[in-house]
Amino acid sequence: MTNVEQKVNFKSLKASCKNCSLVELCLPRGLDSDDLHTLDDVIKQRKLLRKGELIFNQGEESGCIFAVRSGSVKTFTTAKNGEEQILGFHLPGELLGLDGIDNRIHSCSGVALDTATICELPVKDLNVLCVKMPGLQQQLLNLISNEITKDHTMLLLLARRNAEQKLATFLANLSARFKARGYSADEFDLTMSRYDIGNYLGLADETVSRLISKFRENNIIQAERKRITILDHNALNEVAEGELSLN
Amino acid sequence: MTNVEQKVNFKSLKASCKNCSLVELCLPRGLDSDDLHTLDDVIKQRKLLRKGELIFNQGEESGCIFAVRSGSVKTFTTAKNGEEQILGFHLPGELLGLDGIDNRIHSCSGVALDTATICELPVKDLNVLCVKMPGLQQQLLNLISNEITKDHTMLLLLARRNAEQKLATFLANLSARFKARGYSADEFDLTMSRYDIGNYLGLADETVSRLISKFRENNIIQAERKRITILDHNALNEVAEGELSLN
DNA sequence: CGGCTGCTTGAAATGAGTCAACATAGGTGG
């Protein structure tokens, strides 16, 4: 199943880790070099997915968490009546499937938004490793804890903010995440549709469309279909905070 | 700090655990008896809180998670501009503060809604125990995983449901939780104000008031201020699911 | 007993949704 016996002997720590995207997440709070290699060995080969392909399905027991290497991914729950609620969009270097970390059942599904590569990380192996590496244990808890905090921020956004603030927050957040991952904070492509954005933010897709136009008319962004250029981060943040209302 | 040396030698497992509310949560998926006692020893003495008293504060590092023994509690985040978003209400036997499980900083605050007793559980001690008790490790992850799932359900509720469905879901959920804890599913007191309910559900408090009246007029509930009696669980669930729309 | 806070109800205002028509891009097959 895993290839723990496989030896790794490169000079550079990063270069020696096949699946850096996930391992990098653990670096900031210091696992030592040996630990990192052990962890890296547990991470399954990347998998290539086409747009729309399922990574894991709500209700199934994958026993894995996942890391995005390239491309992007959305997660969503499906209600009894069949309607979907998008829970998050995941960029390269980010994790998903943490809701299945107890090794039981995923409470949401993950789907590729475009061509994407993802790494699989079997929770079982992680648990075994945790005994040997107390640092990893802590890292894992940190990650989940952050997940909860993110959800709480989202609850606030959905419950208390108007459409303008929601979309501005969404764009500002995307920008910050691209920046954190080494991409441009000013110019990026939306891999998700207007419908997806609306679903995620609790808005009709027409509303999203209208707001994008409004932001453009106010010279806050430039928007050509999927391509977004942020012209005025300051104004965008002010709209997000409700300090600035447009038109 | 903790009283690990303290010996416990009662016959009944439950009777021998001073802080059953938390320990019970771990029972369903089987820690053995010795483990339970060890766990119980780590749980700090109950604390008595008056209405409005703070249990833990957003931004502070308590290093603890908490279990409600009696009374009820709300958790909420405070945004930059000072406005609050209630994240959840917690009944006896339920946990809170899991967002601070990484032993760092709480991303929300907890406050007693009425006179309440709560137990404190230092995460540090838990981590130590986890090494000795692999089962506990798993239990903890399960709990957090469930927390995430609950948040996801809430995201769906806030983003996709109308006011009627939100309130019906809220009441049905409360009822189920009371039942699960051995209280009546039909009759209970709301310890939170209309304002709190509205804040939690992303509604104006006037809307909550109006809906309660509407539910009463439709003979779904009886409502005398804080006292709620559910007359028709079936109808309530149908409203929650959007299968039934009132008036 | 009075004042305060929380609750209820009404009337008016409005933000976002719905419905509908049209535009554009990208993909497919002839």
Next chain:
DNA sequence: CCACCTATGTTGACTCATTTCAAGCAGCCG
């Protein structure tokens, strides 16, 4: 390679659920 077709996005007009504003009421605490 072009023409068509379907997806997705845009924009307008109208509707309506929920909010906001406002007034009155009821329970509760000091």
